[in-house]
Amino acid sequence: MTVVPIDHATRACPDSMNSVLGKVRSILEAFTADDDSLSLADVVRRSGVAKATVHRLSQELVAWGLLERAGCNYRLGLRLFEIGQRVHRQRILREVAQPYMEDLLLATRETIHFAIHDGLDVVYLEKILPHRG
Structure with a gap:
């Protein structure tokens, strides 16, 4: 059995840069939760993908709604969110947690x-705000 090390900067296997999907993954993962938008140069630097390839693939990703243009910059598109909402495991977790979250909201009013x-990250699945008068 061969163990392939994972590059934690891009979370991709080293050989994944040889495929189109590997390059698309690197482009999408160039964005962090702290990024509103990134310039083409930032995406190139963070992804390690050639500038011409990033430009060409980004145009397709914009057409598909996976990326959006923000002036001269790019940002993640709403289509990614829409696809993410289809994850069955996420829906089950939210449905199971909902009554407990509501009880906690009533008890704390917070x-x-x-x-x-998820590894070194935290993925927020739901947020409930109290009604404040």
Whole structure:
């Protein structure tokens, strides 16, 4: 059995840069939760993909709604969110957690966040705000 090390900067296997999908993955993962938008140069630097390839693939990703143009910059598109909402496991977790979150909201009258740990990241699945008068 061969173990392939994972490059934690891009979360991609080293050989994945040889395929179009590997390059698209690197482009999409160039964006962090702290980024509103990135310039083409930033995407190139973070992804490690050639500038001409990033430009060409980004145009297709914009056409598909996976990326959006923000002036001269790019940002992640709403289509990614729409696709993410289809993840069955996420829906099940939210449905199971919902009554407990509502109980906690009633008890604390504070904002309730539901998140899961994903490696070094946290993925927020739900947020309930209290009604304040």
